[in-house]
Amino acid sequence: MSRVDPAQPDSLFDAPGERPADPAPALPAERQPLAVRMRPRGLDEVIGQEHLLGPGTPIRQLVDRDAPMSLVLWGPPGTGKTTLAYVVAGVTRRRFVEISAVSDGVKKVRAEIETARRELGMTGRQTVLFVDEVHRFNKAQQDALLPAVENRWVSFIGATTENPFFSVISPLLSRSLLLTLQPLSEQDLRRVIERALTDARGLGGAVALTDEAADHLVRLAGGDARRALTYLEAAALVAGAGRADAAKATIDVAVLEKAVDRAAVRYDRDGDQHYDVISAFIKSIRGSDVDAALHYLARMLEAGEDPRFIARRLIVHASEDVGMADPTALQTAVAAAHAVEFVGLPEARINLAQAVIHLALAPKSNAVITAIDQAIGDVRKGLAGPVPPHLRDAHYKGAARIGHGEGYKYAHDFPGGVVRQQYAPDTVRDRRYYRPTRHGAEARFSEVLERIRAVLRGPRDGR
Structure with missing residues (x-):
């Protein structure tokens, strides 16, 4: 379902009363979900994503200069992809149209692009075309966006939770600025929650949240601001917030557990x-x-x-x-x-x-770690003698004159690709670091290793 700003006609070409009705009327502001009510109204209200929103960053430059833009926003759910699209449209006072790749098809995309093109030509007003879940569009559907992006009839913003290099066609990606959003930090989530508790658009101070409940809420959110606000709103209802006869409601761990049906797990990631x-x-x-x-x-x-x-x-x-x-x-x-x-x-x-x-x-063996640790132990003890002359590099000029490579036997020239010669320095010539167990596949390696060692070292290895 596509959405446009309900406070105005879709464009110059839509007279009042001629706009097609939405499948469902927009909810009054006070009845909208908490996550929607708390959506930032400007870039300075956006919490997190400092790497994208700081001074001099591309998105700041694009917004400040009010330039046509095409963006692909890639990040996990609840990191602010839709929020950034709304904020960009609001700050630049552009017409905002949202299309869901889940429910809208090519016909709707082309219709919105045509409306945006006509509006741009007649009034100069630009349109932000936001495509949520753009990775759900197939190639043909994404191809339909290319003329509008190429000719800048719209400022395209696509949001995806999947790697765009796999899910967005190359022509569209090459014409867009790719911005990667990160999960919100615990500090960011606490700021989001605190703002929702106190802001008049949110809970307006009608609810108190205990420190233990706040910790649990942050853990449950997992870096997702939308989830944090959804759980907070549910907990506020359970706590009785908004009842005329109720005092200031308090959300503790028990209330939060009841609201989200998730028990608090005692777990301190730093303890x-x-x-x-x-x-x-x-x-x-x-x-x-x-x-x-x-x-x-x-x-x-x-x-x-x-x-x-x-x-x-x-x-x-x-x-x-x-x-x-x-x-x-x-x-x-x-x-x-x-x-x-x-x-x-x-x-x-x-x-x-x-x-x-x-x-x-799986069958278990610690032979690998034992082998490398014993080898490292010998090296640390100083058992790191000179490399045998026949193994030294013989490619540079003059190497042969000092005996480098002399007597080296090329393993592939011998049956089985194994030939008796010394590889280790004299100091560790008889060391056995790798001692395979008889567990699982290592039993086979044990047999192979014994045969190889018998060829490499001969009778000296018998002790």
């Missing part, structure tokens, strides 16, 4: 719970208790832990505690980390859970 839970999480995976591991994963996600932190720990664990017993564990962990970046929460919880299940059920 003991953070370290205790992640420790229990890794030890549960190491101990192959998949159910306990999933419990701790859920606990961290529900408490608002950074999913990238969880993914990084899984990558480390895949090599530290699974290693060569299941070499695919590292691939799964890395893929989950990529999924967190590419998909984001809440969907990425599934990818993280898959990685947790894989690692918990």
